Amino acid sequence: MKLRQHLLLLCLFCLISPAVWSQKYDSSWESIDKRPIPAWFSDAKFGIFIHWGVYSVPAWAPADAPIGVYAKYAEWYWNKLLVNSGEEHKYFKAFHDSIYGSKFQYQDFASQFKAELFEPEKWADVFTRAGAKYVVLTSKHHEGFCLWPSEQSWNWNSVDIGAHRDLAGDLSKAVKAKGLHMGFYYSLYEWFNPLYKSNLEKYVDDHMIPQMKDLVNRYQPDVLWTDGEWDHPSEKWKSTQFLSWLYNDSPVKNSIVVNDRWGKETRAKHGGYYTTEYDLVHDKKGIDKAVTHSWEECRGIGTSFGYNRIEDLDNYMSSKALIDLLVEKVSSGGNLLLDIGPTADGLIPVIMQERLLDMGDWLRVNGEAIYGTQVWRKSPDKSIPGVFFTLKGNDLFVICTKWPQGPIVIPGIESVQTVSLMGSPIKVKASANGSLTIHPPAINPANMPCQHAWVFKVSNIGI
């Protein structure tokens, strides 16, 4: 009898204790890939990427040269300067030699990465007002320079040289204080690290994994955004061993989200969410709404991730284009991680601030149609130009990136309760009977609820 009681109690305990139920992950992709992506990530939809490092000092790339997309990244300055493969090298070298002289070494920029005007609370305020829900900062890019006091990176980090400040830690505190999720980008490889070049295994064991664990233990981030994985398969990086630690034993095991950049074979296949970059997965066309796995598009506002001083207005996307981009990605199931490149003195260029705040203004009116929504999988096969859909429960959001000039007809909807124009009290006429017809009201432009894109909320659709 006693034994039975014990068993009963044990069963009850198992039912109510999530700890007992929590899954253990072994170090195979099969096991790691079973871990669900924490829901906060797919609800968040919009994050801010920040590329900030020693490359923010020269802050230059040939933005308008007739060369490929990846060749215009200012954060690749050191590599493009020294490695003579690809035609972009000549642009970087000509620039460097003429401005700094051929004897000036990239390492010498580090003392100029001072961040003397950096006020993390101000950055966090801009991100909050932009309507972003998470932030991902380059803790270490391919140059190997760390934005935190990494023991493994002596004298090549922002505390030992330049700013003399724990930039990653200070930003993390400010971002979390605003209630946003904080994450770190981390490059697995380092272009010129002698240990990486001479002994990969030792680099992974004594440098890379200790650094990633240090970041996780010290700052408890919600995102670990790895990159620079393409030289080796995930086995060599010991990625699954690290991920099993992250998911089983780390202090963020329940909240952390990772991406798919864990080895040359892993993008859009293994890890956490899939990534596209300027709409590409490596050199292939990105992901569309047929993909049900979580994914995220990242790109700069212009042609680079790191700040590029020579970019002008023509290189930057307009606020309208950025809002359209967010709508397009979210309606096809993705998140948008929009990058900004702060300057070496610690400021977010005003034009970038303006773009972000414009997005925030739009999201304040229309956020319900973005955050926490899903793809409308039953949307009509034939797309309607300028019209996008998102779904939340039984409510359908019809997002128009142009103000519609006539009725919008959406097939496949049997009935509907009400249709409203988000942010406006104006009545919207609509009827449903096999298909839904929305008659956009005539509104004086001065009374428009927002600019750039407009949302009709269709409550309680019957399909």
Ligand code: GLC
């Ligand atoms: C890349 C680049 C890089 C950028 C990034 C963002 O692969 O090497 O400079 O940080 O991805 O997606």
